[in-house]
Amino acid sequence: AQKVTQAQTEISVVEKEDVTLDCVYETRDTTYYLFWYKQPPSGELVFLIRRNSFDEQNEISGRYSWNFQKSTSSFNFTITASQVVDSAVYFCALSEPLSGYSTLTFGKGTMLLVSP
Amino acid sequence: DAGVTQSPTHLIKTRGQQVTLRCSPKSGHDTVSWYQQALGQGPQFIFQYYEEEERQRGNFPDRFSGHQFPNYSSELNVNALLLGDSALYLCASSLWEDRSNQPQHFGDGTRLSIL
Numbered sequence: 001a002q003k004v005t006q007a008q009t010e011i012s013v014v015e016k017e018d019v020t021l022d023c024v025y026e027t028r029d030t031t032y033y034l035f036w037y038k039q040p041p042s043g044e045l046v047f048l049i050r051r052n053s054f055d056e057q058n059e060i061s062g063r064y065s066w067n068f069q070k071s072t073s074s075f076n077f078t079i080t081a082s083q084v085v086d087s088a089v090y091f092c093a094l095s096e097p098l099s100g101y102s103t104l105t106f107g108k109g110t111m112l113l114v115s116p
Numbered sequence: 117d118a119g120v121t122q123s124p125t126h127l128i129k130t131r132g133q134q135v136t137l138r139c140s141p142k143s144g145h146d147t148v149s150w151y152q153q154a155l156g157q158g159p160q161f162i163f164q165y166y167e168e169e170e171r172q173r174g175n176f177p178d179r180f181s182g183h184q185f186p187n188y189s190s191e192l193n194v195n196a197l198l199l200g201d202s203a204l205y206l207c208a209s210s211l212w213e214d215r216s217n218q219p220q221h222f223g224d225g226t227r228l229s230i231l
Contacts, residue, residue, distance in 0.1 A: 106158030
């Protein structure tokens, strides 16, 4: 089974719409870290947000917000008032240091297309 | 403050050849990880280097090897190239002590095409 599942392959929205990207993860560790990265066409992975497993407080940072729910193993990411520049592939990733696997396990990504 | 730099940007090889990709970590970082990203897929972890030693390895054959130099830069070598090795190869750097809980910094990648 995949450790990180991003069921949405591609999402298309019109500018100014809100959009939520889904991420479901699987781990047996009690301590783990979740990340969201953005990959524009240039290829570089850009870090967006991080959440650790012992802090379920959801936050808002500018147009970005996230909803972390351990009970459902989900770590969803929302962009409010989307813009054309938000068009990219978004990856959810998991780090499990207690398992000795401190590197990142990525989902397959969700391509977001924001049209004017 | 220089970020992660990778070279070359693009590379075209033929089956059976060997290739070397290079990475310089972000200033102040001592740990380098390599990822392979096939078209339409998420990055997959290849291996991680710290103190010039391979510390972790993903599910990749030993055709994939690496090296880290005293200045923390790193090389990824792939022997006996296969068509399936065509991918974007990403290098990421971090501090060893923060490698699991802090975001890794990625370079722009090297796009390798095998003909």
